[in-house]
Every structure is written in structure tokens, then in C-alpha cells.
Amino acid sequence: xRLDRSLLDxxxxxxxxxxxxxxxxxxxxxxTVLGFLTGLEEPEPDHxxxxxxxxxxxxxxxxxxxxxxxxxxxxxxxxxxxxxxLSAVCTHGQCNVRYRPETNDIYCxxxxxxxxxxxxxxxxxxxPRPLRTFHIRRQDDGTLIVAAEPFEPGPSSNPTDTP
Numbered sequence: 001x002r003l004d005r006s007l008l009d010x011x012x013x014x015x016x017x018x019x020x021x022x023x024x025x026x027x028x029x030x031x032t033v034l035g036f037l038t039g040l041e042e043p044e045p046d047h048x049x050x051x052x053x054x055x056x057x058x059x060x061x062x063x064x065x066x067x068x069x070x071x072x073x074x075x076x077x078x079x080x081x082x083x084x085x086l087s088a089v090c091t092h093g094q095c096n097v098r099y100r101p102e103t104n105d106i107y108c109x110x111x112x113x114x115x116x117x118x119x120x121x122x123x124x125x126x127x128p129r130p131l132r133t134f135h136i137r138r139q140d141d142g143t144l145i146v147a148a149e150p151f152e153p154g155p156s157s158n159p160t161d162t163p
Contacts, residue, residue: 044069047147063099085134
């Protein structure tokens with residue numbers, strides 16, 4: 001048996017597709033707004049461990065970005081050899097920043113913001129505040145522990161804690 005006419009004409013089909021698209025877009029927007037309003041963000045960890053490929057990147061490029069909960073942290077080596085860890089999020093536009101070994105500063109490409117290697121915002125550039133600092137401790141096995149809070153003194157690791 002063959003139908004002489006389709007059960008849906010073209011207009012009904014297109015209305016259905018458009019309706020499904022609007023519902024999908026609304027659901028996605030609703031989820032985003034709900035997450036923003038309720039703060040369903042990934043919590044920040046007590047510390048992170050840098051090992052393996054991240055340590056290789058640090059030795060080759062003099063800096064590495066690592067996830068620290070919802071935001072990245074930047075670990076870099078100063079010309080003196082000292083390690084430093086700072087937030088990798090600019091205090092001006094929330095863009096990621098990067099360490100520039102050739103000029104020993106931190107640069108944000110979004111609005112040409114600059115910070116010193118200590119994380120202090122350079123006067124005359126857009127960032128209003130310094131970068132958040134983290135503490136570093138080298139373990140006996142060579143891995144690095146990065147934490148927001150200072151480390152308790154302990155005999156199990158090498159105290160290369162940096163402010």
C-alpha cells in the first residue's frame with residue numbers, strides 16, 4: 001500500500017526541526033546559567049604533583065602550565081635556577097599568561113599585560129593586581145609538589161619551598 005500524500009508536509013517537518021533546535025539551545029543555555037549561578041565549579045585541590053612529561057617540558061621550555069583545579073598554574077625556572085609557581089590567569093581579563101625566559105617576565109597577549117617574574121603587575125599595563133603565588137617543594141624522587149598554602153616543615157623532602 002502506498003500513500004498518496006506524506007504524513008508530514010515540508011512546513012511541518014521544518015517547524016519540528018526548528019523547534020527541536022530551539023529546545024536544545026535553551027537546555028544548553030539553561031545548564032550554563034544554572035552552573036554559573038550555583039557555582040558548580042571544580043574545587044581547587046590542596047596540591048598537585050608535577051612528574052614525567054611535565055618535568056621534561058619544564059626543563060626544555062623553562063616553564064610549564066599545569067591544571068590546578070579549575071585554573072592553570074605556571075611553574076617556571078628563573079635565570080638563577082630558582083623555581084617559581086604563579087597563577088597562569090591574568091588579573092585583568094582572565095586570559096592565560098605565559099613566562100618569557102628571554103625577558104624574564106610574564107606576558108598576557110590579550111591586552112599586552114605584563115608582570116614581573118615575581119608576579120607583580122607592571123605599572124602602565126592593564127593588570128590591576130599581582131598574580132596569585134603558589135609554593136613548590138621538590139620531593140626526593142625529583143617530582144615537584146605545588147600548593148597554595150605553605151608547606152609544613154618535614155624531613156621527607158627537600159625544602160625548595162618558594163613564596
